[in-house]
Amino acid sequence: MTVQINPSILSADPANLEPELARIATADAAHIDVMDGHFVPNLTMGLPIVARLAQVSPIPLDVHLMIDDADRWAPQYAEAGAASVTFHAEAVRAPVRLARELRAAGVGAGVAVRPATPVEPLLDLLAEFDMVLVMTVEPGFGGQSFIEGTLPKVSRLRQAVGPAGPGAVHIQVDGGVSRTTIGRIARAGADVFVAGSAVYGADDPAAEVAALRALAEAPYEA
Ligand code: DX5
Ligand code: ZN
Numbered sequence: 001m002t003v004q005i006n007p008s009i010l011s012a013d014p015a016n017l018e019p020e021l022a023r024i025a026t027a028d029a030a031h032i033d034v035m036d037g038h039f040v041p042n043l044t045m046g047l048p049i050v051a052r053l054a055q056v057s058p059i060p061l062d063v064h065l066m067i068d069d070a071d072r073w074a075p076q077y078a079e080a081g082a083a084s085v086t087f088h089a090e091a092v093r094a095p096v097r098l099a100r101e102l103r104a105a106g107v108g109a110g111v112a113v114r115p116a117t118p119v120e121p122l123l124d125l126l127a128e129f130d131m132v133l134v135m136t137v138e139p140g141f142g143g144q145s146f147i148e149g150t151l152p153k154v155s156r157l158r159q160a161v162g163p164a165g166p167g168a169v170h171i172q173v174d175g176g177v178s179r180t181t182i183g184r185i186a187r188a189g190a191d192v193f194v195a196g197s198a199v200y201g202a203d204d205p206a207a208e209v210a211a212l213r214a215l216a217e218a219p220y221e222a
Pocket of ligand 2: 031032194
């Protein structure tokens with residue numbers, strides 16, 4: 001299966017983001033965590049920084065908005081140069097309207113769910129999205145441990161989406177992804193993997209991306 005490995009720069013050195021992006025140039029996209037201190041109890045970066053990162057990044061930006069009032073702000077991240085924009089189902093009033101707006105702006109539209117948010121309400125609406133993000137930790141911080149109980153949700157989504165491949169809605173997982181957990185997450189059906197501390201905590205982030213990719217592509221061999 002073709003998988004995507006998207007390192008999260010939340011675990012990168014914030015004083016050196018351009019070189020930190022260069023270290024993951026072999027990854028599929030850079031995962032950008034935007035937090036507003038309201039939707040989650042942490043604060044990261046906003047539009048001007050994301051717009052600048054889009055100019056210097058060697059790979060596309062996969063923007064994950066952990067913010068209130070995504071209806072209002074998400075389209076501006078499309079304009080800022082993101083390749084895909086993912087908003088939280090819990091933070092938006094009109095997810096389909098917003099996804100259509102993002103697609104009309106030429107970017108991928110993703111919808112994210114916290115660990116305790118069910119995916120069932122989204123299942124009949126999957127055609128409206130390019131990606132569903134299943135949070136496998138409580139959003140807000142890197143370096144937390146993987147919540148095993150989120151895996152059945154990934155499996156149910158894979159069943160609803162059908163086989164991964166061109167045109168299929170992507171199933172992304174974010175939180176606690178590492179060499180230890182990625183095999184079983186891949187077996188549950190995810191095809192896009194975010195990894196922050198695992199990649200940037202490694203001496204060689206590019207080698208870590210390659211190792212994670214190999215484990216996710218052949219999850220039954222581990
Ligand atoms: C957490 C963020 C994640 C975070 C993952 O709210 O959405 O993208 O960077 O970090 P790790 O991979 O360390 O769990
Ligand atoms: Zn994230």
